[in-house]
Amino acid sequence: VVHIAAVNKDRSFDDYQRIYNTIAEKIREEDEYDGYIGYGPILVRLGWHSSGTYDKNDNTGGSYGGTMRFKLEQSDGANNGLGNARAFMEPILKEFPWISHGDLYTLGAVCAVQELQGPKVKWRPGRVDMPEDTTPKNGRLPDAANGADYVRNFYARLNMNDREAVALTGAHCLGRTHLKNSGFDGPWGAASNSFTNEFFVNLLNEQWKLQKNKAGNMQYDSPKGYMMLETDYALVQDPAYLKIVKEFANNEGAFFKEFASCFQKLLENGIDYPKDAPTYVFKTLDEQDL
Numbered sequence: 088v089v090h091i092a093a094v095n096k097d098r099s100f101d102d103y104q105r106i107y108n109t110i111a112e113k114i115r116e117e118d119e120y121d122g123y124i125g126y127g128p129i130l131v132r133l134g135w136h137s138s139g140t141y142d143k144n145d146n147t148g149g150s151y152g153g154t155m156r157f158k159l160e161q162s163d164g165a166n167n168g169l170g171n172a173r174a175f176m177e178p179i180l181k182e183f184p185w186i187s188h189g190d191l192y193t194l195g196a197v198c199a200v201q202e203l204q205g206p207k208v209k210w211r212p213g214r215v216d217m218p219e220d221t222t223p224k225n226g227r228l229p230d231a232a233n234g235a236d237y238v239r240n241f242y243a244r245l246n247m248n249d250r251e252a253v254a255l256t257g258a259h260c261l262g263r264t265h266l267k268n269s270g271f272d273g274p275w276g277a278a279s280n281s282f283t284n285e286f287f288v289n290l291l292n293e294q295w296k297l298q299k300n301k302a303g304n305m306q307y308d309s310p311k312g313y314m315m316l317e318t319d320y321a322l323v324q325d326p327a328y329l330k331i332v333k334e335f336a337n338n339e340g341a342f343f344k345e346f347a348s349c350f351q352k353l354l355e356n357g358i359d360y361p362k363d364a365p366t367y368v369f370k371t372l373d374e375q376d377l
């Protein structure tokens with residue numbers, strides 16, 4: 088499968104910055120969502136899950152076709168709860184009907200990372216909505232009840248190495264798990280809407296105890312009421328991963344640099360960009376005094 092980015096000559100950086108600003112202002116406005124976590128974290132998850140169906144072996148899946156808009160993909164259990172993020176985006180699609188779903192969902196994720204004080208993430212337009220019959224089958228998104236070998240194999244399908252895998256999982260500094268969505272129980276206290284290297288600091292500094300949660304699923308809990316999935320904890324069980332976790336826990340800049348590059352790579356997996364395709368770095372609201 089080949090997906091060529093469609094370069095839309097009628098749209099400029101300002102058009103996309105306007106969409107970015109609309110999303111960013113809506114995140115600020117609707118701050119009470121999910122116990123005052125806000126929509127940032129779930130917008131990051133929407134962009135990630137739109138892209139996480141990619142398979143490097145046949146270049147299928149990924150963000151290009153915007154197939155997250157179809158009920159088949161939405162019915163994948165791994166996507167439980169993302170209806171809230173899609174509903175958040177509905178008015179944006181109405182106001183800017185010229186943007187594709189793939190471009191909007193990935194732009195929203197970049198906007199959320201940046202507005203939550205994360206690194207600047209480069210973004211390129213050009214994804215084109217594809218028909219329903221191009222929707223990948225369910226089952227391509229990861230399952231949390233697994234260890235390091237599973238994690239390494241999963242990320243390899245997305246063409247991500249160990250450093251990229253650890254950096255991407257660092258997005259679990261944001262938001263929380265919800266029993267009704269995934270069967271994992273998240274702490275209200277520790278959940279956050281600031282993009283930092285805390286995920287790695289907590290992994291190393293907390294005492295973790297593997298136990299069954301009230302849904303009967305295994306998760307790691309700490310005395311402070313923090314939690315980790317088994318696939319999170321795998322990053323300190325595997326020696327190669329552990330080395331990278333320590334680096335990122337001690338050097339937030341190194342984490343930000345790696346996250347910025349591999350999050351862009353994740354959101355662009357499967358897409359061929361012509362050499363005249365523009366690359367955008369959006370300004371945050373703060374940088375525009377908005």
Ligand code: HEM
Pocket residue numbers: 128129131132135167168229230231232238241255256258259261262263264265266268269270271316318350
């Ligand atoms: C092995 C890989 C991964 C697994 C098994 C996994 C699993 C999960 C699970 C079970 C949840 C809780 C969902 C809920 O109950 O609402 C979650 C939330 C989240 N995930 Fe992951 N994840 C993985 C990788 C990633 C990556 C690569 C990113 C982004 C770069 C990411 C970003 C998020 C965010 C931001 C949330 C919080 C959403 C919210 O607060 O509503 N995850 N993840």
Ligand SMILES: CC(=O)Cn1cnc2ccccc21
Pocket residue numbers: 259260261262263264273274277278279313314315316319
């Ligand atoms: C606040 C907290 O539990 C940090 N955390 C640890 N693992 C997570 C997976 C998904 C969302 C948040 C996660």
